[in-house]
Amino acid sequence: xxxxxxxxxxxxxxxxxxxxxxxxxxxxxxxxxxxxxxxxxxxxxxxxxxxxxxxxxxxxxxxxxxxxxxxxxxxxxxxxxxxxxxxxxxxxxxxxxxxxxxxxxxxxxxxxxxxxxxxxxxxxxxxxxxxxxxxxxxxxxxxxxxxxxxxxxxxxxxxxxxxxxxxxxxxxxxxxxxxxxxxxxxxxxxxxxxxxxxxxxxxxxxxxxxxxxxxxxxxxxxxxxxxxxxxxxxxxxxxxxxxxxxxxxxxxxxxxxxxxxxxxxxxxxxxxxxxxxxxxxxxxxxxxxxxxxxxxxxxxxxxxxxxxxxxxxxxxxxxxxxxxxxxxxxxxxxxxxxxxxxxxxxxxxxxxxxxxxxxxxxxxxxxxxxxxxxxxxxxx
Amino acid sequence: xxxxxxxxxxxxxxxxxxxxxxxxxxxxxxxxxxxxxxxxxxxxxxxxxxxxxxxxxxxxxxxxxxxxxxxxxxxxxxxxxxxxxxxxxxxxxxxxxxxxxxxxxxxxxxxxxxxxxxxxxxxxxxxxxxxxxxxxxxxxxxxxxxxxxxxxxxxxxxxxxxxxxxxxxxxxxxxxxxxxxxxxxxxxxxxxxxxxxxxxxxxxxxxxxxxxxxxxxxxxxxxxxxxxxxxxxxxxxxxxxxxxxxxxxxxxxxxxxxxxxxxxxxxxxxxxxxxxxxxxxxxxxxxxxxxxxxxxxxxxxxxxxxxxxxxxxxxxxxxxxxxxxxxxxxxxxxxxxxxxxxxxxxxxxxxxxxxxxxxxxxxxxxxxxxxxxxxxx
Ligand SMILES: Cc1cc2nc3c(=O)[nH]c(=O)nc-3n(C[C@H](O)[C@H](O)[C@H](O)COP(=O)(O)OP(=O)(O)OC[C@H]3O[C@@H](n4cnc5c(N)ncnc54)[C@H](O)[C@@H]3O)c2cc1C
Numbered sequence: 153x154x155x156x157x158x159x160x161x162x163x164x165x166x167x168x169x170x171x172x173x174x175x176x177x178x179x180x181x182x183x184x185x186x187x188x189x190x191x192x193x194x195x196x197x198x199x200x201x202x203x204x205x206x207x208x209x210x211x212x213x214x215x216x217x218x219x220x221x222x223x224x225x226x227x228x229x230x231x232x233x234x235x236x237x238x239x240x241x242x243x244x245x246x247x248x249x250x251x252x253x254x255x256x257x258x259x260x261x262x263x264x265x266x267x268x269x270x271x272x273x274x275x276x277x278x279x280x281x282x283x284x285x286x287x288x289x290x291x292x293x294x295x296x297x298x299x300x301x302x303x304x305x306x307x308x309x310x311x312x313x314x315x316x317x318x319x320x321x322x323x324x325x326x327x328x329x330x331x332x333x334x335x336x337x338x339x340x341x342x343x344x345x346x347x348x349x350x351x352x353x354x355x356x357x358x359x360x361x362x363x364x365x366x367x368x369x370x371x372x373x374x375x376x377x378x379x380x381x382x383x384x385x386x387x388x389x390x391x392x393x394x395x396x397x398x399x400x401x402x403x404x405x406x407x408x409x410x411x412x413x414x415x416x417x418x419x420x421x422x423x424x425x426x427x428x429x430x431x432x433x434x435x436x437x438x439x440x441x442x443x444x445x446x447x448x449x450x451x452x453x454x455x456x457x458x459x460x461x462x463x464x465x466x467x468x469x470x471x472x473x474x475x476x477x478x479x480x481x482x483x484x485x486x487x488x489x490x491x492x493x494x495x496x497x498x499x500x501x502x503x504x505x506x507x508x509x510x511x512x513x514x515x516x517x518x519x520x521x522x523x524x525x526x527x528x529x530x531x532x
Numbered sequence: 533x534x535x536x537x538x539x540x541x542x543x544x545x546x547x548x549x550x551x552x553x554x555x556x557x558x559x560x561x562x563x564x565x566x567x568x569x570x571x572x573x574x575x576x577x578x579x580x581x582x583x584x585x586x587x588x589x590x591x592x593x594x595x596x597x598x599x600x601x602x603x604x605x606x607x608x609x610x611x612x613x614x615x616x617x618x619x620x621x622x623x624x625x626x627x628x629x630x631x632x633x634x635x636x637x638x639x640x641x642x643x644x645x646x647x648x649x650x651x652x653x654x655x656x657x658x659x660x661x662x663x664x665x666x667x668x669x670x671x672x673x674x675x676x677x678x679x680x681x682x683x684x685x686x687x688x689x690x691x692x693x694x695x696x697x698x699x700x701x702x703x704x705x706x707x708x709x710x711x712x713x714x715x716x717x718x719x720x721x722x723x724x725x726x727x728x729x730x731x732x733x734x735x736x737x738x739x740x741x742x743x744x745x746x747x748x749x750x751x752x753x754x755x756x757x758x759x760x761x762x763x764x765x766x767x768x769x770x771x772x773x774x775x776x777x778x779x780x781x782x783x784x785x786x787x788x789x790x791x792x793x794x795x796x797x798x799x800x801x802x803x804x805x806x807x808x809x810x811x812x813x814x815x816x817x818x819x820x821x822x823x824x825x826x827x828x829x830x831x832x833x834x835x836x837x838x839x840x841x842x843x844x845x846x847x848x849x850x851x852x853x854x855x856x857x858x859x860x861x862x863x864x865x866x867x868x869x870x871x872x873x874x875x876x877x878x879x880x881x882x883x884x885x886x887x888x889x890x891x892x893x894x895x896x897x898x899x900x901x902x903x904x905x906x907x908x909x
Binding site: 153154155156157219412413416419420430433435436437438439440441443444447448449451452454455458459469470472473476477481522524525526527528529530532 | 533534535536537538541599787801804806807808810811812814815816818819820822823825826829830833840841844847848893895896897899900901902903904909
């Protein structure tokens with residue numbers, strides 16, 4: 153085993169940190185307080201090349217490998233970019249754009265990817281429904297074939313970028329009475345009659361990413377908007393799991409490094425009982441637990457990324473292990489940081505309450521911790 | 533980056549497998565083998581078998597941990613924790629002390645015998661009233677014409693009664709040194725084996741040194757002031773691998789029970805209460821393994837974070853071992869309560885892991901100090 157990064161990878165991570173600290177982080181607090189999506193920062197991510205990092209140059213990408221892509225996500229978190237913006241980026245790039253890239257036709261790729269990699273368009277992905285979350289196969293959104301078109305009816309729920317998206321990858325049932333094998337994937341553009349988004353849901357964390365319901369009411373889309381072939385939608389959704397367990401998890405882990413840095417600085421300058429609180433054992437223990445979590449977690453997500461770089465099929469067990477660990481084990485250090493800052497930790501301006509709220513999504517989004525345990529227990 | 537096991541890792545691990553697969557499983561559970569003389573014979577036999585594989589000398593002369601070493605250690609520790617501890621103390625503790633800090637032909641001769649599996653070494657560092665960090669040793673070494681006179685007492689010395697020589701830490705005029713004492717040396721005696729709830733087999737003994745003469749060529753007094761810290765880190769690395777081996781035992785035992793034990797007409801793994809526990813155990817086990825391997829890699833490659841990663845791995849792996857083992861016992865149900873199980877012994881031993889070497893508390897303080905000093909934060 154060997155755990156080093158190439159020089160280019162390490163340098164790129166540093167570049168991303170510098171870029172984010174200068175151009176994005178100064179805007180985070182304000183947007184987070186207001187719960188506003190930061191269009192400017194999102195576009196800057198596109199200009200810097202992050203939104204399309206792993207796509208081929210012909211689609212506006214940089215042909216980056218998966219480990220580099222993961223490092224970019226980690227760098228954003230480490231710089232102090234909020235979980236909202238990184239979630240929006242993740243849903244846009246990995247759940248929407250990548251699905252079009254992997255399963256779309258040439259025409260679909262040419263049409264959507266250049267706009268998505270620059271951030272000119274925003275993408276989203278709709279799988280979850282009001283009554284079908286963990287049990288994806290019980291979805292009821294239907295796509296009926298009608299000549300050269302499909303007609304979509306149903307609702308999607310908790311969709312990241314839902315209210316903002318110009319283009320959506322939507323999973324719907326085409327096979328009557330079938331479960332997983334009846335799911336197909338479609339591209340739906342904003343403005344298509346019968347397609348609308350609900351109001352931005354007020355959330356506990358990741359507040360700058362906008363989340364909503366998507367409503368399909370006799371929404372007619374051209375048959376050519378089908379991705380791949382009918383019945384393969386579930387497999388497409390599964391393929392995004394690799395990204396979910398690596399690139400989407402990376403900002404959470406990077407965010408914990410940000411929290412550790414802030415905690416160190418605070419512990420050094422905050423004096424109580426005549427000395428910096430950094431000198432107290434209990435404070436050092438908290439810093440140590442953050443460091444231990446970061447080091448254990450990052451190795452798990454690098455493993456998923458590295459395997460994808462080798463072209464290996466997804467190892468579902470390892471993916472679930474990574475998700476479960478990051479999801480469940482990030483909560484304690486995130487909580488510890490709030491305590492370390494005392495009263496200030498409870499206030500917005502020190503950022504740790506935000507990271508605490510943001511980290512609460514990790515055991516829920518993209519498959520809850522219980523579902524990861526269900527997968528692992530089936531595979532062992 | 534490469535997450536596949538390298539040829540070196542697989543080679544050393546397979547070599548251990550070959551040797552241990554021919555042996556009885558859980559040898560330490562056998563009353564015969566726990567008698568000191570039998571234990572010693574079994575250990576010598578195993579060390580002789582290990583010697584040609586290169587296991588005993590891996591990382592000894594350069595003092596470095598490596599991923600290949602951890603792969604092999606994990607295998608040996610999962611087979612027999614006490615034997616693992618004895619082998620490691622002999623080679624990776626005493627052997628390294630001699631190889632890196634020993635001077636003169638006598639040290640080299642002893643080292644060769646340890647690495648050939650002809651001699652067993654144990655390490656007498658701890659004392660009832662001394663703390664490694666502050667006053668390392670109240671045992672005194674006084675230089676005389678013909679060598680050093682050692683006086684004092686040591687406690688909790690693993691494998692002291694089955695060893696051929698004991699590396700004893702003592703204070704020599706304000707400098708810590710290690711003195712190699714042979715089992716029959718005058719003034720050296722081991723006390724009655726201590727009753728311990730961890731690591732059966734190797735045995736823990738108090739050791740008394742009464743005007744024990746150690747020739748100068750068996751004295752190891754390093755110039756490096758930080759050498760005790762280095763020795764502690766070696767011990768921590770050994771305990772980290774032991775934690776992996778013990779965790780594996782607990783996990784495997786629970787998994788196997790969950791598939792074969794039925795309740796309500798189905799194997800208990802089919803219930804979420806059990807299946808989910810096993811999922812959490814495996815998650816901890818894999819996270820611990822990867823962290824331990826990365827820490828070893830960092831040491832092997834001279835990474836600037838090597839020390840802090842080793843400490844992170846020690847804390848995480850030993851605490852993961854406790855959680856995995858306690859959950860394993862829960863999965864074993866009444867079987868775990870009424871019969872001695874691997875999980876029960878691993879649970880007891882996980883406490884030993886968190887206390888021995890650098891304790892979890894001290895490790896956390898040191899990790900905290902490290903990140904507070906680290907300019908990159
Ligand atoms: C901020 C945010 C952003 C999101 N973005 C998107 C997005 O962009 N696209 C999208 O499609 N979805 C998105 N989701 C949805 C997310 O993936 C789901 O919330 C998640 O999969 C869980 O589904 P659910 O909320 O319906 O919970 P449920 O499935 O109803 O689960 C409720 C509880 O029951 C437990 N549970 C369920 N089944 C089992 C079982 N078999 N055994 C044991 N326990 C079980 C769960 O673990 C959970 O604790 C987002 C969610 C959030 C909060």
